[in-house]
Each structure stands twice: as C-alpha cells, then as structure tokens.
Amino acid sequence: MIFGNRNIFSSTPPVVMNLIMINVVMLVISWVMASTFGIDLNRVLGVYPPGSPNFRPYQIVTHMFMHGGLFHLFFNMFALWMFGRILEQVWGSRRFFIYYMVTGLGAVSIHLLVNYLHIHAIQTSAIAMLNTPSPDVFAAFVTRHFPEYYDQVYSQFLDKWYLFPNNPIYAEQAAEYTRQLISLQQGIPTVGASGAVYGVLLAFGVLFPNTILMLLFPPIPIKAKWMVIIYGGLELYLGLTQPGSSIAHFAHLGGMIFGFFLIKLWQRRTDVFY
Numbered sequence: 092m093i094f095g096n097r098n099i100f101s102s103t104p105p106v107v108m109n110l111i112m113i114n115v116v117m118l119v120i121s122w123v124m125a126s127t128f129g130i131d132l133n134r135v136l137g138v139y140p141p142g143s144p145n146f147r148p149y150q151i152v153t154h155m156f157m158h159g160g161l162f163h164l165f166f167n168m169f170a171l172w173m174f175g176r177i178l179e180q181v182w183g184s185r186r187f188f189i190y191y192m193v194t195g196l197g198a199v200s201i202h203l204l205v206n207y208l209h210i211h212a213i214q215t216s217a218i219a220m221l222n223t224p225s226p227d228v229f230a231a232f233v234t235r236h237f238p239e240y241y242d243q244v245y246s247q248f249l250d251k252w253y254l255f256p257n258n259p260i261y262a263e264q265a266a267e268y269t270r271q272l273i274s275l276q277q278g279i280p281t282v283g284a285s286g287a288v289y290g291v292l293l294a295f296g297v298l299f300p301n302t303i304l305m306l307l308f309p310p311i312p313i314k315a316k317w318m319v320i321i322y323g324g325l326e327l328y329l330g331l332t333q334p335g336s337s338i339a340h341f342a343h344l345g346g347m348i349f350g351f352f353l354i355k356l357w358q359r360r361t362d363v364f365y
Contacts, residue, residue: 198286
C-alpha cells in the first residue's frame with residue numbers, strides 16, 4: 092500500500108509493524124483452528140476472571156494478541172499504526188515496546204480487579220438468594236446483575252413462581268439458575284489489545300497535545316489532548332454505568348492510567364524523555 096511516494100510498510104517502525112503482524116497472524120490462526128479443528132482459541136488464550144476454573148496465568152499476556160473478529164482487530168491495529176509509529180519514532184523501539192507492554196498488562200490488572208469486585212458482589216447477592224429463596228429475591232438478583240436476561244429468560248418463570256411462592260420446585264430451579272448465571276459470568280474470556288492501544292492514545296495526547304486530529308465518529312477535528320480527555324471520561328462513565336458489559340471499559344481506562352504514570356516516571360528521570 093502506497094500513499095504518494097511513501098510505502099506505509101517501509102515507513103512503519105519495527106515494533107509497531109511486528110505487533111500488527113502478530114495480531115493479524117493470530118486472528119488468521121484462530122479462524123483456521125475454529126474451522127478445521129473446532130477449537131476456539133479465544134477461549135484458550137483470552138483471559139478469564141480470577142476464580143474462574145478456566146483462568147491460566149499465561150492468559151494475562153496472550154489475551155493482548157487475540158481479537159473477537161476482523162473489525163475489532165482493524166480498529167485496534169489502525170489506532171496502533173496511527174499513533175504508535177510516531178511514538179516509536181520519538182522514543183525508540185525499546186522504550187515504546189516497554190510502554191506498550193506495561194500499559195497492556197496494567198490494563199488487564201485493572202480489568203481483573205474490577206471484574207473480581209463485580210463477581211464478588213454477584214456472589215454475595217447469590218448467597219442471599221440461596222439462603223432465602225423467594226420470587227422477590229430472585230427477581231431483584233436478576234434485575235440488578237443480569238437485566239438483559241430478565242425479559243428474555245426469567246420473566247415467565249417468575250410469573251409462575253409468584254403464583255406458587257412456597258413451591259420448593261421453583262426455589263430449587265431458581266437456585267440452579269443462580270448458579271448458572273455465576274458460572275456464565277466466570278466463563279467469559281476477555282480478548283484484545285485495546286488496553287495497550289488506549290495507553291498509546293494517552294501518550295500521543297501527552298506528547299503532542301495540540302495536534303489536530305480528525306475523529307471517525309463524528310468526523311470533526313479535535314486537539315489530541317481533548318480527545319484523550321473525552322475518551323477517558325467516556326470510558327469511566329460507561330464502566331460505572333454498565334458493569335459486566337462485554338466491552339472492558341476499565342481495561343481501556345487502566346491502559347491510560349498506567350501510561351500516564353509511566354510517562355510521569357520517565358519525565359522525572361534525568362535522561363532525555365523525548
């Protein structure tokens with residue numbers, strides 16, 4: 092691919108280029124494994140919540156190179172190419188690679204902590220449900236922690252239970268549903284390089300705060316510093332208002348937080364920051 096007289100591949104520094112290639116190759120491998128052997132690599136290399144029987148330590152690293160699909164990969168790699176190549180040219184390959192990995196690992200650490208607290212809250216509510224099963228307690232449990240399933244799955248069951256609130260069969264069924272919901276929450280892996288990419292975005296905003304960028308949605312010009320602030324605020328808002336979302340908002344925020352403190356640490360040192 093060539094823009095003008097410049098080949099974008101030859102102008103892309105090595106760490107960014109290799110990261111993009113690794114992520115692309117892993118997506119292709121995941122397609123081949125799924126179609127040929129029926130193996131979902133995202134469920135093997137994606138990171139699971141602490142306490143899940145599927146959690147493995149290596150997933151803390153491997154999840155950063157897996158993606159949920161072509162569009163997920165494209166947007167992450169496009170942002171990495173857009174901003175990461177400039178940072179690598181400024182910092183050098185070694186420092187950029189350290190920054191990318193630290194923000195990626197920092198992002199997943201924040202995500203796992205928030206996920207642990209979220210699941211702990213679910214388990215606490217589940218204990219109350221199992222100790223004192225009733226239609227009201229089960230309805231409150233589902234609407235608080237799994238509102239997306241209430242109308243689709245449990246509303247008809249609750250209607251029947253309300254007719255016979257003392258029937259032990261419904262209490263036992265509610266207890267089984269509760270265990271299934273906890274297992275479901277612990278069985279969802281997280282994949283993607285978004286945490287590290289948000290760290291890269293933060294670094295670009297810190298180093299080049301007044302650079303004018305063009306947003307994709309909506310297509311308006313904006314200074315890099317304001318884009319970082321808006322994206323960070325949006326991720327915080329969505330993370331607080333949509334707990335348990337399929338999008339790891341606190342991972343995105345975690346990448347930005349770790350990136351900010353790492354930059355501040357480097358700025359305090361006597362050697363050249365950039």
